Amino acid sequence: MYQDPSDLSTFKFRRRTPGSFVLVPCPKVGRSLRCQGQLEAAAAVTLASCPLVSHILEQPLVIWYAWQETAGGVRIQLLDEAPRTRSSAKGRIRYSHIVPDFLVRMASGRRRLLEVKPSQRLERKIVQRKLAVAGAFAKAQGWTFHVVTQRELFAGPLLSNLRLLSRYRSLSAVSSLVDRIIQAVPSEGVPVIEVLAGPLSGIDLPTARIHVFHLLATDRLSFDPRAALFDDQSVLFPTGAVPWDPFDSVWAASGSSTGGPSASSANLPMDVL
Secondary structure, eight states: OOOOOSOOOOGGGTTTSOSOEEEEEETTTTEEEEEEHHHHHHHHHHHHHOTTEEEEEESOOOEEEEEEEETTEEEEEEOSSOOSSSBOTTSSSEEEEEOOSEEEEETTSOEEEEEEOOGGGTTSHHHHHHHHHHHHHHHHHTOEEEEEOHHHHTSSSHHHHHHHHHTTTTOOOOHHHHHHHHHTOOTTOEEHHHHHHTTTTTSOHHHHHHHHHHHHHTTSEEOOTTTSOOOTTSEEEETTSOOOOGGGTTTOOTTSTTOOOOTTTOSSOEEEO
């Protein structure tokens, strides 16, 4: 059974992979997540902001496996450790490894293994094989496995809202103004415009508005970022009142709404031993 540490880098296994790395600040882990490319960065922004995510590891582990082409498709066997060779004597069985993109621990304790791929690559045989391996490994650990593409990452207002708010996370806020805003938000919620025009009347509007952004970015207020693009009609709630979760909709487990192949449903016939 895999035991995830508090922090681990498998960067040495990915150095040969082309593409630039993007750093995404993540207060949940006290550092920036190192992401390969903009798609992974988009996923990291969402994970870092999700109130139901408690911990995130990027490139969390190396999964070794053996695979063989057969008349019926590809046979895959998960390995407990790295093999001493990359292929059998006659080359019939080959060995390789994958490094998944993210391992996510939810507040509930559940683990989710996440792969981020461009949708146009999902039909490639090598990609299907790797996704099958990741899905089989996740299943063996009792985790859920998720394949997320740009179609899910950029659908709706979620990512745009989170990127907007992230700009104000490190704002040097005025404590007296912060207290006024928090006290002005009732448990049943209130539109932003009512807070700005009521309890904050007389305060410079741009200053008041960026303080609202800051409180949302630092989880001292909440709203549903999936509902619509944030504006003055958005409804503010006290902290923790809107426990949104991307995994309960478009980031559902592989083989469901993502449309990506899983260990048992890839288009390429596979037999995971």
